[in-house]
Amino acid sequence: MILELNLRFVKSFLVETRGNVFLVDSGVVGSGRKIISFLEKSGKSPSSIKTVVYTHSHGDHIGGASELKMPHNLIHEKGIDFLRKGIPKKPVLHSAPLKLLFSLGSPFFTRRSGPVFDVEKLNEGELFPGIQLVFTPGHTEDSVSIYVEDERALIVGDMLQGDKKGLKIPSIYEDLNQLRRSIEKVKEFKVEKVYVSHGISGPPRWPF
Numbered sequence: 661m662i663l664e665l666n667l668r669f670v671k672s673f674l675v676e677t678r679g680n681v682f683l684v685d686s687g688v689v690g691s692g693r694k695i696i697s698f699l700e701k702s703g704k705s706p707s708s709i710k711t712v713v714y715t716h717s718h719g720d721h722i723g724g725a726s727e728l729k730m731p732h733n734l735i736h737e738k739g740i741d742f743l744r745k746g747i748p749k750k751p752v753l754h755s756a757p758l759k760l761l762f763s764l765g766s767p768f769f770t771r772r773s774g775p776v777f778d779v780e781k782l783n784e785g786e787l788f789p790g791i792q793l794v795f796t797p798g799h800t801e802d803s804v805s806i807y808v809e810d811e812r813a814l815i816v817g818d819m820l821q822g823d824k825k826g827l828k829i830p831s832i833y834e835d836l837n838q839l840r841r842s843i844e845k846v847k848e849f850k851v852e853k854v855y856v857s858h859g860i861s862g863p864p865r866w867p868f
């Protein structure tokens with residue numbers, strides 16, 4: 661089971677498969693409380709969830725991490741410092757409107773949050789039974805995707821964005837060639853649904 665939690669313009673996910681349950685991402689600073697109340701409303705005791713997996717270290721994905729106070733916080737090795745210090749990675753922008761937005765001041769998704777003490781490094785491969793962790797750099801060097809075998813679903817973080825027409829490459833990335841190679845890499849999985857953090861999740865209508 662994969663539940664999408666809408667948090668302003670970004671999403672967080674609750675994944676439950678073969679007896680394991682974990683969260684993916686923590687939204688922006690202040691999203692922690694929203695996530696906890698969402699869990700309560702959906703009949704999950706927040707204390708029964710121990711693990712958060714972060715798709716990468718941008719502020720709209722790790723911002724609420726310190727508020728959740730989870731005992732296990734898993735992120736790619738290159739994201740550990742950002743998460744531990746609560747200082748998000750700076751996005752590398754490739755669109756004029758985004759540059760304008762960022763120049764208007766420090767938007768809320770670059771805000772600092774509190775430190776996170778229980779941070780562990782993600783390894784590529786089986787994370788839990790039925791869950792494959794895939795390194796998918798490009799958007800950032802610490803980006804990962806999560807493949808949920810029983811659902812044939814892929815959670816891609818910001819590697820792709822979704823709209824009604826399908827999936828597209830984001831205008832924030834560190835290395836476009838690497839990003840394209842990461843998309844080729846996940847195409848090897850049997851995917852029926854792609855969950856994106858921004859926009860509409862849906863069938864794998866790849867951008868190329």
Ligand SMILES: [Zn+2]
Nearest residue numbers: 716718799818
């Ligand atoms: Zn991002």
Ligand SMILES: [Zn+2]
Nearest residue numbers: 718720818857
């Ligand atoms: Zn994002």
